[in-house]
Amino acid sequence: MSKRGYHHGNLRQALVDAALQLIELRGPTGFTLSEAAKQAGVTPAAVYRHFEGREDLIAEAALQGYEIFGDLMQFAYESGQPSALQAFEATGRAYLAFARKYPGHYIAMFESGVQVNRTAALATVANRANGVLEKAATDLSQHIPEDKRPPASMFSAHIWALSHGVVELFARNSPGRASPFPPEDLLETGIGIYLRGLGLIAPDE
Known part of the structure; x- marks a missing residue:
């Protein structure tokens, strides 16, 4: 599995920024955590090191x-x-x-x-x-x-x-x-x- 997320400067904020873009485009229920991870350039598993789920x-x-x-x-x-x-x-x-x-x-x-x-x-x-x-x-x-x-x-x-x-x-x-x-x-x-x-x-x- 790629460890790209470990070397991503501020992964937590990158995920928030990605979510904000997706929220603006699709609404708060129109995207998945996997899409937020992809937008931030990390693996889906990396999200769970910072957030419990999409609502979090x-x-x-x-x-x-x-x-x-x-x-x-x-x-x-x-x-x-x-x-x-x-x-x-x-x-x-x-x-x-x-x-x-x-x-x-x-x-x-x-x-x-x-x-x-x-x-x-x-x-x-x-x-x-x-x-x-x-x-x-x-x-x-x-x-x-x-x-x-x-x-x-x-x-x-x-x-x-x-x-x-x-x-x-x-x-x-x-x-x-x-x-x-x-x-x-x-x-x-x-x-x-x-x-x-x-x-x-x-x-x-």
């Missing part, structure tokens, strides 16, 4: 995706400061930008069926990104009386759902789904309507 490989791709996503969300939040509104809107746009730039990671994270609590490490990085959005929501809603203020987790979940919907329907070339408006405009106006409903921005803004 996809989970690693998702974990790396959440790490990138969390960094982008944190950067977006910080770039919008000191305005709480600009910071909040920036985190919404970061979601759209991530889905476009890292489609393989996005699919592994949100469409593969891999649970975020599969491992402690995956749960930690997934919660980090959500935590940034919750922080932005908390900052933005500070001037609302506490008894009328929505929980930050609910507030951020609404925006996450809105962002995800725009991505799924209009930013990823979904068959039969066309919009006369750019996804960025759909997301911005949707967030604006939501924030006006909460009284966080004036009607004429």
Whole structure:
């Protein structure tokens, strides 16, 4: 049996990169571990020195995706400061930008069926990104009386759902789904309507 895999620089990452390419092309269930191994230039047996199976490989791709996503969300939040509104809107746009730039990671994270609590490490990085959005929501809603203020987790979940919907329907070339408006405009106006409903921005803004 060939020992090529033993001399492959970073075999674990090569397998993740191969999986990401296959996920983007065929979806998370459209490839086998043998195909990922072939794409990485190693024998199928080499995969099992690093991953228990395909789901384990996809989970690693998702974990790396959440790490990138969390960094982008944190950067977006910080770039919008000191305005709480600009910071909040920036985190919404970061979601759209991530889905476009890292489609393989996005699919592994949100469409593969891999649970975020599969491992402690995956749960930690997934919660980090959500935590940034919750922080932005908390900052933005500070001037609302506490008894009328929505929980930050609910507030951020609404925006996450809105962002995800725009991505799924209009930013990823979904068959039969066309919009006369750019996804960025759909997301911005949707967030604006939501924030006006909460009284966080004036009607004429």
